[in-house]
Amino acid sequence: MSEINSFPQTLTIAGTDSGGGAGIMADMKTMQECGAFSTAVIVAVTAQNTLGVQDFQALDPKLINEQFSSINGDFKIRACKTGMLADAEHVSIVVDNLKKYDFGPLVLDPVMIAKGGAQLLSDEGINTIKNDLVKLSELITPNIPEAERLADCEIKNKDDMLLAAKKIKEMGAKNVLIKGGHSESLEVNDLVLLDDESHFWMKSKRVDTIRTHGTGDTISSAIVSRLALGDDMKSAILYGKDFVEAAIKNTIQVGHGHGPLNHWAYNAGGNNNEI
Ligand SMILES: Nc1ncnc2c1ncn2[C@@H]1O[C@H](COP(=O)(O)OP(=O)(O)OP(=O)(O)O)[C@@H](O)[C@H]1O
Ligand SMILES: Cc1ncc(COP(=O)(O)O)c(N)n1
Numbered sequence: 001m002s003e004i005n006s007f008p009q010t011l012t013i014a015g016t017d018s019g020g021g022a023g024i025m026a027d028m029k030t031m032q033e034c035g036a037f038s039t040a041v042i043v044a045v046t047a048q049n050t051l052g053v054q055d056f057q058a059l060d061p062k063l064i065n066e067q068f069s070s071i072n073g074d075f076k077i078r079a080c081k082t083g084m085l086a087d088a089e090h091v092s093i094v095v096d097n098l099k100k101y102d103f104g105p106l107v108l109d110p111v112m113i114a115k116g117g118a119q120l121l122s123d124e125g126i127n128t129i130k131n132d133l134v135k136l137s138e139l140i141t142p143n144i145p146e147a148e149r150l151a152d153c154e155i156k157n158k159d160d161m162l163l164a165a166k167k168i169k170e171m172g173a174k175n176v177l178i179k180g181g182h183s184e185s186l187e188v189n190d191l192v193l194l195d196d197e198s199h200f201w202m203k204s205k206r207v208d209t210i211r212t213h214g215t216g217d218t219i220s221s222a223i224v225s226r227l228a229l230g231d232d233m234k235s236a237i238l239y240g241k242d243f244v245e246a247a248i249k250n251t252i253q254v255g256h257g258h259g260p261l262n263h264w265a266y267n268a269g270g271n272n273n274e275i
Contacts, residue, residue, distance in 0.1 A: 008035065008228040010077065010079055010224050011079075011080035012031070013085075014084050014085070015083060015084030018047055021213035021259065023084055026214035026263070028040060030217070031221050031224065033266065035229060038225075040067075043086060043090050044084055044090070045057055051256060064093050072101045077104055078104045079104040079105050079106075079224045079227035080103040082133070083217055085121060090125070091121075091128040107140075107223055108136075108137035110129055110146050110150065134168070135172030135173070138174050139223065140175075141177045141219065143181055147165070150167075158201070162191060165178050165191055175192070177191070181215055181216075187203055188203070190202040190203075209251055226239045242266065247262050248262075249265065250268075
């Protein structure tokens with residue numbers, strides 16, 4: 001007889017995207033494709049499409065606490081992630097709940113600014129992430145501008161990326177992945193600094209597309225799913241990179257702006273990685 005809650009379950013704690021391409025929507029689509037059952041705590045609701053974020057509102061703290069309690073009362077979450085957390089008050093609510101409940105390893109995606117330029121986290125919220133949330137994370141996954149904010153330094157090349165990763169690790173994150181999507185180079189270089197201080201680079205060709213909405217959500221959710229399925233951190237990260245690469249390469253034509261990724265592509269055999 002199969003045991004209740006034996007199926008791999010994940011949790012995303014983030015904001016919604018009415019346009020379906022980023023945030024909780026991208027997280028849940030990714031987790032589904034990666035073989036995990038996903039649950040969600042909605043911290044904020046955005047009015048958003050591929051052209052940008054038109055508006056957003058963070059939810060009442062009481063309702064956020066109740067969502068955490070509902071999930072804890074029924075499921076066995078094996079790995080979780082955070083995304084858009086809006087402001088310092090909401091970061092603190094998330095910190096309190098992550099200390100209260102065991103949802104497995106945390107992947108912290110420190111979402112700050114949307115592709116269209118909207119600020120999704122206040123300056124005070126960034127400080128609260130630095131002071132209180134980073135130390136709870138098994139992995140933190142900043143993009144280059146986010147890593148610059150967290151490490152308080154400028155990133156112009158791969159040496160700078162490594163220096164920033166080391167500074168962020170010193171803040172208490174066990175493993176660090178700095179995503180290279182925002183660099184200018186024709187190659188995209190993602191840096192991974194592991195718990196044991198070793199590091200490696202994940203290199204891929206830059207896909208010439210503006211359809212990159214939700215790339216960060218997608219890679220972090222694929223990693224969370226693989227952790228829930230039992231992978232070690234390095235294998236989960238390598239899988240995440242393959243998954244997001246397939247999803248970027250195999251564009252789907254949706255929306256007029258920064259379009260969403262193709263979350264079916266990886267399972268459809270869509271990642272013919274030449275590098
Ligand atoms: N044009 C591109 N071609 C190939 N890979 C890309 C491209 N843009 C991003 N990536 C990859 O996508 C992943 C996410 O990187 P990125 O730096 O875009 O994160 P992000 O800014 O947090 O994403 P988002 O804010 O859209 O969720 C990384 O593995 C990165 O290398
Ligand atoms: C709710 C939510 N979470 C995250 C992002 C970041 O994604 P992107 O940088 O691609 O806009 C977003 N736009 N909206």
